Amino acid sequence: MEKRALQGKLGRRQFAGTAAAAAGVSLIATPVLALEPSKGQGSCESIGPLSLPEGAAFTPGVFVDQRARKPIYLPGMNAGLAGYAVSEVLFWTDIMMEHAMFMSLLMPGDHLRGPRSEARQFQIVFARHFLSARDGGYRDDGLSWLLSSTRASVLPFIEYKRRMQRAQEAGTLRSLVWPLFFDHIAREAERFAARLELLANGSAALQRDEVSAFWTTIMADHLEFVAHLLDPQERALVADANARAEQLYQAHTQRVGSGQLASMADEVIDFKTAAEQGIETGQIKSIIDPSLADHILREAVRFSDEIQRAQ
Ligand SMILES: [Fe+2]
Incomplete structure (x- = not known):
């Protein structure tokens, strides 16, 4: 427990330090989401939360594996459909939020302001989905809003990732994101969208x-x-x-x-x-x-x- 608390502290500090150095931005690493970019001469762009708060989910059947710095949400031994669905949504919305963070950090400079701003919006969107999934108490027969609203955000994120991939490959986008990285994170989002559909149809099975x-x-x-x-x-x-x-x-x-x-x-x-x-x-x-x-x-x-x- 002590080790975890220490890791959490270090994590917050290191996220802020390394990211700020890389992107020249001010960072907000609190549970409060940065919804409006700061404005005005000399102010820095805010980039939203870099590390969501840790904590257990309210829905029964969600297990928290602590092998990494951040919690890894997995279905527990006695998970029902809600436990499977919420753990999967928690895991992947955190991952999607971080994909947006990595892209915004790897799109420096004024000429990438547009695509970077899109990435930051997705970061906020998935942080919100994560918090809804973690802090709501879901039952097996009450999952449809969680699954459909999350999927409705994943689909435009896939479009964004594929659009950025094509632009990077064509040489019209000069970011620091490899085409394989765009492809990789798009595949993860496509798989997440497919899993959300299966879960919405009542199946958590894995082939x-x-x-x-x-x-x-x-x-x-x-x-x-x-x-x-x-x-x-x-x-x-x-x-x-x-x-x-x-x-x-x-x-x-x-x-x-x-x-x-x-x-x-x-x-x-x-x-x-x-x-x-x-x-x-x-x-x-x-x-x-x-x-x-x-x-x-x-x-x-x-x-x-x-x-x-x-x-
Ligand atoms: Fe990955």
């Missing part, structure tokens, strides 16, 4: 082939992102990350068994945990923001959880 196909590529992409954000002199780690990515891409095409997938998920979690600690303590040289390291660690834990539940 093993779908889980495997989706997450092996996502995990492989993460390892390639890590490889490309490490200091070029971290040659052994760069090679290690690329080799692990290759294994996961192979697992994607070969459709390996559940047991092997579960151990691959555990290995990815161990690698990302060690990387996050090395980055935080300065033992690993990189330009990886700790909030990005934590983001991909949480996704690896979700991968591990889904593999265990998939049929």
Whole structure:
């Protein structure tokens, strides 16, 4: 508990420090959302909440895994449909909020003000969805508003991500976001939208082939992102990350068994945990923001959880 509180404190401070340095903006890391950009000469742009407040959900059946800096919301042992749905909405709305944050941080300068402003609006939208999901008490027969309103925000976010991807690929957008990163976060949003539809139809089931196909590529992409954000002199780690990515891409095409997938998920979690600690303590040289390291660690834990539940 003490460790978690310490991590929370450090997290807030580090989010503010690193992000402000990267983007030259003032940051608001409080539960109160920044709804209006600050105005006037000399004032800084606000970027909205960078770290949502921690805490348990009111809906029964939502388990909080504490392996990462931020809580990882997963369905508990005795979750009903509401527990499955709310944990999934909590997990992914936090991820979507962070996607918007990463994009706004990677779109610096006056010439990117328009797309950066769009990203900031999405950040606020998904922070609100997260808070509604966490603080509402949902029942199995009272999920339709939560699921439909969240999906109604995910769809334009997919359109935005794909539009930015096309512009970056065409050379008309000169952001610091790789085309693969746009594609990766669009795939995650597309999958979230599909899951919301399934949940709205009363099913929380996970198909093993779908889980495997989706997450092996996502995990492989993460390892390639890590490889490309490490200091070029971290040659052994760069090679290690690329080799692990290759294994996961192979697992994607070969459709390996559940047991092997579960151990691959555990290995990815161990690698990302060690990387996050090395980055935080300065033992690993990189330009990886700790909030990005934590983001991909949480996704690896979700991968591990889904593999265990998939049929
Ligand atoms: Fe991801």
